Amino acid sequence: MVQSLAAPSSPRFVVAVDPEVPPPGFEGAVAAIGNFDGVHRGHVAVLKRAEAVARQLGRPCIVLTFEPHPADFFFRTDTIFRLTPQETKAVALARAGVEGMIVLTFDAALAAMPAEDFVREILVRRLKIGGVVAGYDFHFGKGRLGTPAFLAEAGQRYGFAVEIVERIAADSSGSIVPASSTETRKALEAGDVERAQTLLGHPYFVIAEVIHGEKRGRDLGFPTANLRLHHSVRLRHGIYAVRVRIGETWYGGVASFGTRPTFDNGAPLLEVYIFDFSGDLYGKMIEVAFVHFLRDELKFESVEALVAQINDDAAKARALLAD
Incomplete structure (x- = not known):
């Protein structure tokens, strides 16, 4: 299913849920892949790198994400304090300059899919991805065996570009605490919205x-x-x-x-x-x-x-x- 969402900073932002083919205009797109809950500073670094790769290749830039959050699937509903439920995430991504979002339903079939099958069947066959950009801690596939190194090697075999973005510190002071959804949730649970803003970048x-x-x-x-x-x-x-x-x-x-x-x-x-x-x-x-x-x-x-x-x-x- 493909939807169009009018979002601030974006004339039209495309949301496609479980598409069997790329959304119109997004064949060969460069995809930033991950959960992107909160669209924090680390996520934005991944998005900006994906946009740069897309410009280099002359391709559109899109996000590939998952709903529900995998932690909610594996454990129970509401295990995760969602910083950006799907609709809010779309607004944050549109503001970050992304052109659209593909949402894959995280269910038993996707959880059991080996990393190789995910690359071959979803990224290559269904979505016809031209490039992938992911964070340093992104894992996928059954048993989380799809590591960043595996993704880079699979890209060479299947012919799509892969770039991995390293950890982004929470601020410019050299803090060892990375900008992360987990740290942001902790800050908000404590009412520390100023700390949350530092981690998120907004x-x-x-x-x-x-x-x-x-x-x-x-x-x-x-x-x-x-x-x-x-x-x-x-x-x-x-x-x-x-x-x-x-x-x-x-x-x-x-x-x-x-x-x-x-x-x-x-x-x-x-x-x-x-x-x-x-x-x-x-x-x-x-x-x-x-x-x-x-x-x-x-x-x-x-x-x-x-x-x-x-x-x-x-x-x-x-x-x-x-x-």
Whole structure:
């Protein structure tokens, strides 16, 4: 199945799920291959190298990725805190300059496929790949026996270019901690969104549909856009200074992610008070980028105490975002 996704920074971004042939215009493409969860600085290095190889060969550049995440397949659903579920990943990849994304369903058949068969049947026969770029830690095939060295050797045999990108440090200080999805998840679980931004190379963001809530924020004088995030999200519950994209316009805001202990201790919900905005957002997709962690979620003894705290949170968020 081939879809077209309108994404920021890209006129049309192609998403093809389990195609039997290359998407139109992508035969002989150079593919950056991997999970790309988070599209962090290490992933971007792979993407940029794939784009360079594609230019050298005069080919289009595409990403080849997998859904669900292999860890969720092998262990259980939601083993992995997904930084970028499929739709969000497509937006991040489009912003990085990639032209499209091929998604392979990671199921029992794919998990049991030997590395040689994956190269021959999927990369060569089905997708007619002209080149592959992968990270230093990419493994594939049954038993993860498809190493970067195996991929390079297979490329020589089957006639497609292969390049392997080495580890990218988290920052320019010589840190030995690589930019990784695992380290980013740890940072977000601790509420350290600044550390996550260093690892990712961009703020951690979510994209979700605005849904109807209990309208408590409106009654309190702080109308909020309510978003139900991907069920795997394990972002620390608390209050954040955020930036919100509505259409192509960005606004500042303050957001609460958690279970609303003052009221109901319900399912986790992201509630965003958007500064200097008025309008109906129900049913619309908006983007929320997390900039600063302000405090933990608290239970208040009175509505008056909660309103006073929200005013303080909003003032702090405005000041931080202004900086």
